Amino acid sequence: MFTRSTACRSAQRVARQQAVRPAQRRGLAAPASGSFQYQSGDAQGVKFASRDLAGPTTTLALVAKAGTRYQPLPGLTEGLQNFAFRSTERRSTLRIVRESELLGAELNSYHTRENLVLEAKFLRDDLPYFVELFGEVAASTKYLPHVYLEEVLPLIQFAHKRFLANPLDMAINSAHSLAFHRGLGVPTASASSTPYTKYLEADTIEWFSKIAYAKPNFAVVANGAEHGELSKWVNEFFGGVPASPLEELTTGTEQSKYYGGQERIAHDGANAMAIAFPGSSSFTGKFYKPELAVLGSLLGGQSSIKWSSGFSLLGNAKASPGTQVKTTSAIYSDAGLLYTTITGNAANVAKTAYSAVELIQKIASGDISAEDIQKAKAAAKFKELENGQDVKAGLVLTGSGLVHNTKAYQIDEVAKAIDGVTDAAVKSAAKSLLENKASVSAVGDLFVLPYAEDLGLKV
Amino acid sequence: MSAPSLAPFILKRPWLQKWVKPLANWYVNAAGYRQLGLRADDLIPEENDTVQLALKRLPPKDAYDRVFRLRRAFQCSVSHQLLPKNEWTKQEEDTPYLSNIIQEIEAEMKEREDLEALVVSKRAANAKSGH
Numbered sequence: 001m002f003t004r005s006t007a008c009r010s011a012q013r014v015a016r017q018q019a020v021r022p023a024q025r026r027g028l029a030a031p032a033s034g035s036f037q038y039q040s041g042d043a044q045g046v047k048f049a050s051r052d053l054a055g056p057t058t059t060l061a062l063v064a065k066a067g068t069r070y071q072p073l074p075g076l077t078e079g080l081q082n083f084a085f086r087s088t089e090r091r092s093t094l095r096i097v098r099e100s101e102l103l104g105a106e107l108n109s110y111h112t113r114e115n116l117v118l119e120a121k122f123l124r125d126d127l128p129y130f131v132e133l134f135g136e137v138a139a140s141t142k143y144l145p146h147v148y149l150e151e152v153l154p155l156i157q158f159a160h161k162r163f164l165a166n167p168l169d170m171a172i173n174s175a176h177s178l179a180f181h182r183g184l185g186v187p188t189a190s191a192s193s194t195p196y197t198k199y200l201e202a203d204t205i206e207w208f209s210k211i212a213y214a215k216p217n218f219a220v221v222a223n224g225a226e227h228g229e230l231s232k233w234v235n236e237f238f239g240g241v242p243a244s245p246l247e248e249l250t251t252g253t254e255q256s257k258y259y260g261g262q263e264r265i266a267h268d269g270a271n272a273m274a275i276a277f278p279g280s281s282s283f284t285g286k287f288y289k290p291e292l293a294v295l296g297s298l299l300g301g302q303s304s305i306k307w308s309s310g311f312s313l314l315g316n317a318k319a320s321p322g323t324q325v326k327t328t329s330a331i332y333s334d335a336g337l338l339y340t341t342i343t344g345n346a347a348n349v350a351k352t353a354y355s356a357v358e359l360i361q362k363i364a365s366g367d368i369s370a371e372d373i374q375k376a377k378a379a380a381k382f383k384e385l386e387n388g389q390d391v392k393a394g395l396v397l398t399g400s401g402l403v404h405n406t407k408a409y410q411i412d413e414v415a416k417a418i419d420g421v422t423d424a425a426v427k428s429a430a431k432s433l434l435e436n437k438a439s440v441s442a443v444g445d446l447f448v449l450p451y452a453e454d455l456g457l458k459v
Numbered sequence: 460m461s462a463p464s465l466a467p468f469i470l471k472r473p474w475l476q477k478w479v480k481p482l483a484n485w486y487v488n489a490a491g492y493r494q495l496g497l498r499a500d501d502l503i504p505e506e507n508d509t510v511q512l513a514l515k516r517l518p519p520k521d522a523y524d525r526v527f528r529l530r531r532a533f534q535c536s537v538s539h540q541l542l543p544k545n546e547w548t549k550q551e552e553d554t555p556y557l558s559n560i561i562q563e564i565e566a567e568m569k570e571r572e573d574l575e576a577l578v579v580s581k582r583a584a585n586a587k588s589g590h
Contacts, residue, residue, distance in 0.1 A: 092567065098574045125584070146516040 038398045039227045043235040045215040045243055047402045050222040050230045058224040059121045059391050062134050063399025066212035067114040068186040069252040069332075075195030077111050078159060079205040080212060082152040084109040084118050085133075089140040093151070096133065103129065113176075113184055114332055115400050116212060119392075127225055131233040134220065138213035139240030143206035152205075156196050163189035167272035167443040168343050170265060175274035178261040178439035179337055183252045207246065214245035219402035221395045256335035260437030262452045262459045271346045271444030273353050275457070277433040279329050279336030283414045284401055290380075290417040291425040292338050293329050295433075297383065298368070298376035298426065299340060299359060301325030311375045313359045313368075314340065319351035333404050338433070346448035357455045363430035366423075373423050381418045385411060434458075493548040494541045495532040500557040501525060509568070513560040521556055 040049040071077045085107050086093045100107050105122035118137060120130045163169055169189070177185035190196060211217065220238075222230050258278040279296075280289040300312020302325070309315045314325045323344035330337045342352045362368060387393045437459055440452035452459040469475050487493065492502060503510060514522065535542060 092570060094567070094571055094574065098577075102579060125582075145518070 038221070038394075040402060041227065041231050043231055043238065046218075046220060046234055046238045046241065048220040048222070048230055048234050049398050049402060050225045050227045052226055053224040055224050056124055057121060058124050058127055058130075058222060059119065059395060060127070060130050060134065060220070060222045060225070061120075061395040061399060062118040062138065062218055062220050063396060063403060064116045064118075064212045064218035065114070065400070065403045066116040066208070066217065067111050068188050069114050069183050070249065071186065072208070072249050072251045073195075073199040073204060074186070075156065075190055075200045076205060076208045077116055078156050078190065078195075079148075079152060079200050080209055081109045081111050081116055082155045083141055083143060083147075083205055083209070084137055086147055086151065087142045087144070088136045089142060090136060093147075099129075100133075105130065111188065112396065113186075113188060115396055115403075117396055117399070119395070124224065127222075127229055128233050128237075131220070131230070132237045135234075135237035135240065138209075138218070138238070139242075141209065143202045143209065145202045148200075148202040148205070153196060153200075156190060156200070157193075160190040160193065160196075163187075163191065165269060167267045167270045168341055170267065171272040171274035171341060171441045171443045172339065174263045174265065174441035174443070175276040175339055175439045176337060178263055178441060179258055179276055179278070180256050180335065181259055183254070184256050184332055184335060184337075186252075210242055210246040211249060214242045217245060217403060219399045221399045221402070223391050223395060256332070258335065258436075260439045260459055262440045263442075264446050264449070264451075265441070265443045266446050267443045269444075270343060271349045271442075271449060272341060272343045273349050273443070273449060274339050274341050274439075274441045275353060275356060275455070276337050276339035276439040276441075278436055279338035280331060281334050281336050282331040282397075283417070284404070285332070285334045287335060288417070289429065290414070291421045291429040292336070293380045293384065293418060294373065294376050294421045295363070295426055295429050296327045296329035296338055297379040298363065298373060299327040299356070300376070300379070301327050301340065301342075304379065311372060312379075313363075313372070314352070314356055317352070317355040317359060318342075319348035319355070320345065323348045323352050325352055325356075333400065337439075339439075346445040349444070350448050350450050353450055353455055357457060360430050360433055361456070364427060364434055366427050368426075370423055373426055376426075377418060377421060381415050384414050384418060387411075487553075492532075493553065495535050496542050496546055496548055497528055497532050498548055498553050498556070500555050501528055501532075503557060503561070509561060509564050510557075512564055513557055516560050516564075517557070525557075 038049040038051045040047065042048075066077055066080060068077045085096050088096075091099075096107075100120075100122075103122055103126045105120055105126065108119045108121075110117055110119070118134060120133070122130055163173075170191075173187040173189075173191065177187065179185060215238075220230070220234055260278075280292040281287040298312065299314050300310065301314035301318065303310030303312070303315050309318075309321075312327075314327065318325045323342060325340065325342050327338070327340045330339065340356050342349045342356070344352075387397075434457070438452060438457040440455070440457060440459060442449040442451075469479050487499075492499070505511065505514060514525075517525070531542070541547075
């Protein structure tokens, strides 16, 4: 037990220290950049990168340029994703699973719009085993028809069903396809059964694998592994991977173009609206606009603080506490999409959609306090830096940076760019959103959900 | 189900093969399934999980041909007739198409059982430390 006076004294001391510290404390603009840096290298044509985080575990990822954007036929990315870690020439599916279980590892594969990612998390000592496994998966997976029918196809069908039951996913995918048509607009899950009834077959997936897992098209990224070790094992185990793709594909490689438009889908499950505008490309791309990240967090919608609606404009303006609003600035290698998603009760979704557009108009006319923009900048910068520290996002960004042969994703510079955003830049960005065509997608009760023209948007 | 067979043992020894071959030819002919247009793999009893799974894994063309052969053989059998001689299964057509799939499935099942019976021992390097 402390006496009252000692408690007071220590509190005073703490307060004094706090008062002194800010001068010495490193500001957010100059993060400890060392931890963000990946060392990269090349082993017989296979690009790899690693950063040696202290800790007993390693995360290893194989990032292939084979996301839905680059698939030549619908569903191929999903097929390839689900064929990962299946029987190879040397071991069966069961053996891979059991061996990984024995090593206490976690295997995972997923895809984004641009990348296909195989991921393994394991204890540091087991690096050689998993590099070998990745080499095997890339080079010698057996794409057998019965494995496709018995194990892969059901997973694709589940993904299809999950997609259809989720109006928010449907709205986001529909907004993407309105905005970019093909390429980035291709839905990330099968939106109908056509892909797997008409185009997908084990042979076709095998053919695609020879392209996706060719040396120029993928990179191996490790978090928490020694660079020399990784280099040695990648050198040893990636010999069987084809040196060049079976066929040079042009699908998705052309510069993304923004179209815009409106789509309305009836759905009896729930209501969702996505209001999307042309956004910023990733920092490594040519169309990087930091003010859009700030605008995104200024509109916001989700609070980062508990029991509070947060500072963001949409967080305060949403029609009811049960209405979920979120503004995302999705960045891709050569384009981006700034979108606000609203889900909840149909009437509330409609009301919130109206206020979202009103808020953008308000920002464009400069009616927003400088303080709010300051808060938005801080939030945007925090999100960016957190993203850089987060293992998963870091792996994908680094991998895709290596594969696309552009500069590495330097998180510090991104943070600096966000710092440099002025109020005027945010204002003019909002103005240009309203001048351009929007992509508006409404899923749910179409009787209540408004049209883009009603909201006051151009489509 | 693949039954225990002497065939691999005999095939490995050419001198033995030379002896047994005429006997085998006589036996296959006497068994009479070729005269009904069947192949040896059509005679594998299918009332078990392994063969059912193997039948599911057959390529569509093979599965169709198998059903055709079986139905034709039933027809011949109920009408107490043999096929015309030119439709009999020839020796070079009588190839295994199902037994290799069955063997694969059996290998899978054996591997599963082996892995179930696995005994785990700690790596020497980590034996002392906690993990």
